[in-house]
Amino acid sequence: MIHLSSQESSPSFRPDFAPNAQLPRHRWYRFKEGFSAGLVSQFAASYLPREGAHLLDPFLGSGTTAVEGARLGHHVDGIETNPFMAFMAKVKTRNYTKTARLDLAALECLRSRKRCDQFKLPRDSTLVERKGLEKWLLNRSVALRFEQLRSAISSIQPLARRDLLLFALLSSVEEVANARKDGKCWRYKKNWESLAFSSKSLDESFAAKIIHFIEDIEISPKLKGSTSITQGDSRNHFHKAHRNERFYDGILTSPPYLNSFDYTDIYRPELLLMKAAQNSEDLRRLRLRTLRSHVQVAWKPSEPLGIPRLAEKIEAIKDAGLWSSRIPAMINAYFVDLDAVVTQSSQCLKKAGTAGFVVADSAYAGVVIPVGEILGEIFERRGFRIEKIHTFRQTRGNGNHQQQSKDRLNEVMVVASFRGN
Template sequence: MEMLIEQLETNITALTDRLGVGSKLLAKNWFARHDFLSPPSTNQSTHDLPFQRWYRFKEAFAPRAVLDAISSLDTAPSTCVDPFGGSGTTALTAQFLGIRPTTIEVNPFLADLIEAKLQLYNTEALLTSFRQVVDDASVIRVDPREELWGAPQTLIAPGVGGRWIYSVQVAERILAYRAAIDALTDKASARLLRVLLGSTLVALSNVVISGKGRRYRSGWKNRVVPVSAVHRMFEAAFLNAVEDIVRFGRRPCTSYTLLRGDARVALANATTADFALFSPPYPNSFDYTDIYNLELWMLGYLKTPVDNRELREATLRSHVQIKRSFEATSSSPSLDRTVAELRSRRSEMWDKQIPEMVRAYFDDLIAVLGELHRVVIPGGSVMMVVGDSRYAGVSIDVGKILVELGKGIGFDLSSLSSMRSMRSSAQQGGTYDLDETLVHLIRA
C-alpha cells in the first residue's frame, strides 16, 4: 500500500514538474484530496473531491485512472480528447495537469455539468446571480402539471397507480428556482446554478438511484420532504461550489473545447489531439439516459416525449430499450463468433434483438475509433476503459473484439490490462466474473 502511494506521488510530481510553482502546488493540493487506495475504475471515493462533489455521478472512473493513464505515456501530452465526457473527469483532471481537453457529451445535463466544472467564474457575479435567483424564486409561482405536461405522469403526485416522485409543493419550489435561473443573463452563472439545482433532485425525491436505474425508497409513502428543503439543499450545494471555485478555479490549464452531441457525429468537429482517453457505455442493454430522467425533465432539457426519444437515439446502440435500426456491418473473428453464439441462443433471451444490438454496438464504436484515427496524431495513444457483458451464457469480450476491429482501421495494440471484475446480472449468475479492461491502442 505504501509503495502504491509513493508511486502515485511520483506520477503526480512528474506530470506537474513542467508547470509553474503556483500551478504545480494547486494541482498537487487537488490530487491530495483524492482517496488513491480505492479502485481507479470507480468514482465512489471521489464524491467529496472538489468539483466532483457537485453531482454524484453513478458511472465514472476516478481522477486516479486519468493520472495512471497519462503517467504510462512516454511523453506528457499537451492535448487530449474524450468522446464520452460523462461527468468530465478526464477533462477536469487534464486541466489540473496543464493539458488542454476536448470533450464530447450527448446528454445536455451532463454537458452542462462538464462545462460548469471547466469554465472560469467571476465570483462576485456568481454571488449576485445566486442572490437574484433566491429572491426571484420566492415570488415565482409555477403550476407543475402545466410546466411538465410532456413528462412522465409519475413525476408529480398523484402520479400513476399511487406512485409518484415529487409532491406538488416540492415540485413547485424546484420549478420556481429553475425559472429564476433561466431568467439570468449571466450564462456561466446560470449553467452552474442549474447543475447545482440538479444535484438536489434525487435527495428531494421519493426515489434513489441504485444499480442500473431508479427505485422507490423504502417507506417513501410515509416520507415527508419539507418545501424548505429545496432552498436548504440548493444553498449548501452553492456554498460547496463557491469554495471549490475560489480555491481551485484557476487551474494550470483554463481553456477547453466542449462539443455537445452524438460522439459518432460530433468528433468530426474535433481538432488534432495528442491522445484520447474515454469510457464508452457498456453493451449491457441498459439505457444510461434513464438514470438522468429527473434532471432532464425537471430542469427543462426535455419538454416532450419526442425530445426524449431523440436523445435516446443519439446514444450508442448499447441497449434494446427503444426500437431502432440495428443494421451493422462490422466484422472480426471474435465478433462474428460471438454473434453466432448469441443467435444460437436467441430463444433464451429476454429480447430477441440482442445479437443484432451487440454487432451494432461495435459498429458504433468503430465509427468513433475511425474519427479518432483522424484526430489523434500518428504514434498517439487511444485508451478505452470497456466492460464485458453476458447474455444467455454467452460472454462478450469487448476488449478483444475492439483490438481486432481497431487493427482494420489503423490501430496497433499496445496493451490490454484488467482494471476490476464486475458483477454479472442475477440471470447470468450474479458473480464477479465480468472484466473491466483498459485497452491501449497506438495510432499507426
C-alpha cells in the first residue's frame, strides 16, 4: 500500500520553473514546463551517494537536471526527444572559455544586413505575417531580421560559440512575438497589433540575451561534473547505453503530464525557425516519438496494462462524451509507455539506486486518474520499493485539455528505490 506524505522542504524544492528565472544558465530560456533547480539539489542531497554520482533524466526538457546535477559535480546523462529542447540542454550544459568572445561575435551578426526574404513554411502556418492571415505570431520585419541574423550566425566559428548565438536568437523570439506561451497554449498579447514589433525589437531582445549569457559564463564558465545529452525517444533507448550494466545511482525526471499537452505543437515555432522541421509531416514524425500523453496523432493501440484500478477508471470515462474519442486509449498508452521507462530504469539502476518521477493526477469527465498512485504500482511491479510519494500541491486541473473535477488533483514526486532482482 502506498503512503502519501507531504513533508516540509526547502522553499526552492518545487515542481515548477519559476525559481530558475533568477539562476545562472537556467534563466537562458523560460521553460514553463520545467521543474526547479532546488528540486534537483534536494534529490541529489537526499538520494545520491556522493559527489561524482551517475544520474539520468530520460525526459530532460530544458536540461534542469543536467545543469544543476553537473553544477553539483555529478555526471548526468539526459535524453530528450524534441530537437529544440535537446539543443537548449546541450547549449546550457557546455563548458565555455571565460569570455567566449561572444560579444564580438554577436556584434558582427548584428551588423549583418545581407538580404534574406525566403521562408519555406507549411502552408497552414501562422508563424509569419502574410496576406490573408488574421493573426500571426511574428511580424514580417521580425521574421526577416531573424533570417538575416540566423544566416550571419551560421558562419560563426567555433561550433560552441555558434550554438550559443543561435540559442540566444531563438530564446529572444517570444519577447517580440505577438503571443506568448502560458503553459497551455500560445496566447495573443493584449493589443498585439499595436505592439508593432520590428527588426529593431528583435535586435534589442537578442542583445539583452547575449548580455545575460556573458554574465553567467563569466560567473561559472565550467560545471564541476559532466553531461551527455542524447536526442532520442526514451521509451526504447536508455538501458543499453552502458552495455546493459547497472550504471546509474539515481534517475530524476518529469515525464509529460497526462493532460493532452502537445510539446511538439507548443514548440513548433522554435522547431520551424531552427529548421528542425520543415513541414507538417516532419512535425507528425516528431510527435510519434513522444510519450503518448496527447491525442494529436493516431497512435497504434496498446494492450491493456493489466492494472485493475487503471482499467476501472478507463471504463468509467469510456462513454462519457469526451472531447476526443482517443482519450481512453491515450490513458492506457500513457501508462504502457511509463511502464517501458520504469522497466528500463530497473535494468540500468544500481541496486538501492533511487528514481524520482514528478507527475500529476488528471481528470477526464470528472473522473480523477491518480497518476502518482498508478505509477507507484508500476514501480512495485518492476522490483522497486516506494520510499515516499511527496505531494507538492493540489490543483483544480487544467480546464483547457483535461476536464475539471470537484476533487483536487495532486502534483507529486514518486520516490522509489530499486530492490534488485
